[in-house]
Amino acid sequence: MNETRSKGNSRLLKAGISVFAATIISLGMSTVASAEQAAPETKQVSVKKDYCGGKGPSKWVPDHWGKANFAGSCKRHDACYSPKSHTDRLTCDRAFRNDMRRVCHDTYASGVKQRLCLGMANTYYKAVRKYAKSHYKGSGDPS
Secondary structure, three states, X not given: OHHHHHHHHHHHHHHHHHHHXXXXXXXXXXXXXXXXXXXXXXXXXXXXXXXXXXXXXXHHOOOEEOOEEOHHHHHHHHHHOOOOOOOOHHHHHHHHHXXXXXXXXXXXXXXXXXXXXXXXXXXXXXXXXXXXXXXXXXXXXXX
């Protein structure tokens, strides 16, 4: 009985993560942000670097999930994709996933929040595997 309940909870958790990820992605893809307003000349605007997002729809990808801060993981991944890198793209992406998993384990000792965080780390990994090939500028294998 407990094994059946555990399998059901696991399926429910996976379904919840999928729905959450799909919602985030669809919001990023469908939202049109054309709020380019001129800043007054007397004020300086400071822009925070967003390591996990970029231009276009990916600018909506957050650097954190809950208390888990993925900015360092994304920054290292960006460096791995840079022209100075000799690392293969797949190796960069796997290191990215493992780094985010470490962040999840360090941030959440156990429980649902940790599992959801690990699910988001896997979603980020799948997204870079599927959509980021054109951003890889390193001299390693780009596949």
